Amino acid sequence: TAGITQAPTSQILAAGRSMTLRCTQDMRHNAMYWYRQDLGLGLRLIHYSNTAGTTGKGEVPDGYSVSRANTDDFPLTLASAVPSQTSVYFCASSDQGGQPQHFGDGTRLSIL
Amino acid sequence: AQSVTQLDSQVPVFEEAPVELRCNYSSSVSVYLFWYVQYPNQGLQLLLKYLSGSTLVKGINGFEAEFNKSQTSFHLRKPSVHISDTAEYFCAVSEPGNNRKLIWGLGTSLAVNP
Structure with missing residues (x-):
């Protein structure tokens, strides 16, 4: 079972350009999440989705948007990238409350 | 607001020595508790979780954790560590209401x- 697949693995992007990070899960989990991980700041939630068709803002949503058209896919879009969005991005999913979140291997994004 | 405090940012230890990684949380309601491990250049993997029941929880790779409600702690322990345990460890708590x-x-x- 693949679990969670994130693409691309890494990317260098010019400031001002747009970018979509892809996330696909094959576990039929209802909830999905996008985090960014920065040194000294731990994991910070960007956006989440409790079920297909719904999304919610996390603690650092500005500059990012998400959609959840179906259960499996949860893309994250940077409309106009800025250098402060340089980070490692992780997608995760979970099923019921109390169940652990499953993580992808991350996308390392550098904005120049 | 609920918070999670990992009391040590870095823990150096010699191979085969015991280790304890400390985690305290703030919550007045019941929560679920988790420890995750992240090896270099990888995503996070679940080590163990506490949902209810026995306060001593055993996880993968010989790790265990003890839930202490009165001290709102969930410390992670291993009696004898290996070189391969070198990694980043994260404590997490479920958010009340979601x-x-x-x-x-x-x-x-x-x-x-x-």
Whole structure:
């Protein structure tokens, strides 16, 4: 079972350009999440989705948007990238409350 | 607001020594508790979780954790570490009112030296 697949693995992007990070899960989990991980700041939630068709803002949503058209896919879009969005991005999913979140291997994004 | 505090940002230890990574949380309601491990350049993997029942929880790779409600702690322990345990360890707590969302500690970097 693949679990969670994130693409691309890494990317260098010019400031001002747009970018979509892809996330696909094959576990039929209802909830999905996008985090960014920065040194000294731990994991910070960007956006989440409790079920297909719904999304919610996390603690650092500005500059990012998400959609959840179906259960499996949860893309994250940077409309106009800025250098402060340089980070490692992780997608995760979970099923019921109390169940652990499953993580992808991350996308390392550098904005120049 | 709920918070999770990992009391040590870095823990150096020699191989085969015991280790304890400390985690405290703030919550007045019942929560779910998790420990995750992140090896270099990888995503996070679940080590163990506490949902209810026995306060001593055993996880993968010989790790265990003890839930202490009165001290709101969930410390992670291993009696004898290996070089391969070198990694970042994260404590997380479910958010009251939306228990699928997690509140994360900042992580503890465990460095096991020969």
